[in-house]
Amino acid sequence: MKAFSFYILLGALFSRTDAAEQKHIDEAYSDVWGVINCDSSITYPNYPRPLNDINGIQIDTEIVPKEVNICDAVRDALGSDDFVNNAETYCTCLSNAVYWGSSSNAKPSFDGEINAHITGPYLDWIHKDETYLSNNDYTIITDRASVVKNQLAATNGWTFVRAPEIDLATYKRLSKAVMSCYTGTCDEPKVRAFFASYVENADSVIDSDFIRILNKWVALFESLKKRTTDVQTYSKLVQARLKTVSSKVNSVKANVCKNNACKGSTPANAFKKYASTVATVKSLQGVPIAAGKALANIPKMTQITLNAIKYTTTPADEEHYLNLMN
Structure with a gap:
């Protein structure tokens, strides 16, 4: 002793x-x-x-x-x-907390420099000490509140969807997953495994207002598709009926108006109203074409929305995540 x-x-x-x-x-x-x-x-x-x-x-x-x-x-x-x-807290964890921030070997891990040369043991040790201090009612001071308030505020019509926060335990898993990418060859399955776990457990994203909005868009596009199809069908029917009616009216007019019989105000006004109606109906001739273009675009917009839902709620392939680190 x-x-x-x-x-x-x-x-x-x-x-x-x-x-x-x-x-x-x-x-x-x-x-x-x-x-x-x-x-x-x-x-x-x-x-x-x-x-x-x-x-x-x-x-x-x-x-x-x-x-x-x-x-x-x-x-x-x-x-x-x-x-x-509380001797272990005072004499070990607090002491280590001071050391990790000043040691050249531990500082990259301590500062969260994920693309620096980081090593597993330091992450484990830092995580252990932070957990111990937290469990003993020490408050870890961060600028989180300021960042959330000033940088994640919904402004100018934008809505922020917040993913699960990266705490030290999650950061440790991320760092270990990508560590080999900066010290050798990337362990691609390990990189994707981390992101897959993170995305699949991101209830705040998967069950977010953003996803609910996108799902409503899919339903809206389906409804628009049906209504646009109906408009296209009915406008074609109207155009077909117009041709038939026009032929009959022209035939009637030719027979009735012989020898200037239609010079009076009554038949003249009747044919004038008919001509106005025909002009209105003819102005709808572009509707089937416009409806056709809309119908061609709706599946594209639906697919874009479905892709947004997929990429937000389903992990991407390995190449996508590796490109993020380049």
Whole structure:
């Protein structure tokens, strides 16, 4: 077991307020080394004992030491079990959190530089420490709220569909999946497996307003197809009837209006109204053509919408995801 000077412990504990503000966390922990498992001790003065000569006259004083377990000493000094109970958090996880952000090897993983040279162990260690701190009620401060408010706000008619958030555990899986792409040859099945898992579990996307809107579009296009087909059919029938009616009216007019019999206002007005009706009906001659063009476009628009639903809710092939990293 490691022994410490009593005065070192006093400096670390009894002056704990100043120490907490001035000492680096690693230095503070070294003063109470062994407190995590309570496997070290300190030696401090217990009581004085006089040293006498052969005549019984005191010639000196000996300070009799006492060895105390480091955890007992910390409890006595601080008056509670808080530090001992949270020693691993204070002395390991917090210390590591400082280290990961400054270590050249760990920093790419710590900063989320997925296209940098990242290695698996650091991701695992960082994830372990963050999880431990989170489980012990430490708040991980991020700019998430600001990003959501300022960058994901629905403006100018746009609607944002938010995919599942990338927490550290998800980021770790993503990094491990694409790591080989930056250090060697991409493991294509592994890359797709990550995205497949992410997309297939993205309930916030699969069951989003966006997908519901697209599904409504598919139904709308189907309805438009039926109505446009009806318009095309009926407009052709009207044009066919117009030809028949026109022939009959022209025949009647030729027979009735012989010898200027139709110069009067009554027949003239009747034929004028008929001519107006015929002109209106003839103006619809372009409807079948326009309807035909619309019918040709509706399947294309339907397919585009179906593709949007597919690509949003179904993982793409490996090549698509590999191209994202180029």
